Amino acid sequence: MAKSQETYNKKEKEKKRLKKRQEKEKKREERKAAPKRSAEEMFSYVDEHGQLTDTPPDPSKKIVIEAEDIEIGVPKRPEGEEVITTRFGRVDFFNDSKGYGFIKEKDTNEKFFVHINGTVEEINEGDKVSFELEKGPKGMNAVDVKKASF
Template sequence: METFSKKEKEKLRQKKRKDKEEKREERKATAKKGLSLEEMMVYVDENGNITSTPPDPKRRRDINQEDIQIGVQRQEDREAEDPIRQGVVTFFNASKGYGFIRDLKSQESIFVHMNGLVDAITEKDKVTFEITMTPKGASAIGVKKVAA
């Protein structure tokens, strides 16, 4: 003996099966027949952009294999920067214990926490500091006030 809910569930299954079959048939009917090889070809131009036209052989450039750099620049290849930088305090909230310093060389804003202070600072003070990388980004440590 079948209950009403069993009959309804079976009707839903049949309807889903029928809908799925109809969609499959519709996809088969509207699907493009295979493309020719020329229609499937794509090219890369001299700037690395994908295009449908072949590149111009007159614009071809020879590239030395040793000049190609993959990955990050090696540490020994980089110039040794002066670890002590100079900047201006753009914002400092003493009650919350943090602020920001504008680096005079790179003009980037660097976070500073009161634990990284050597001298007490206020806004618009000229300071020297070192940068350390934290999980949240660059942070200033060893912050000292510069005598004006």
């Protein structure tokens, strides 16, 4: 006589499926039996403090904003304001044979990658340098690197 093909694990999985199906059916019946909510009950509003509430806002507290006053994007700089692009730092590591290294910025102690093609003159480890930043494939790269005294 052959053994039954249903194992304990199969029986347990089938029980779980059946229980889940019954729970789903029960929830469906409850939703059908529940009274329908009106659209007004489903709305939520945002008050002047940014909190969600179920009461509509007070029309007396309404602030009118002109469309021309809304700026999208980066605001324009005033005419006289100049952006400082030159940074100063020290060569933290530089490998002459491979042609790359890292510069540690003086103010923020951030490290930036530098390639031999981004240098104006020959640099070595420990040199004080001035440089500019350029977006590279893996982050910001130092370019236009020159020796400096600061």
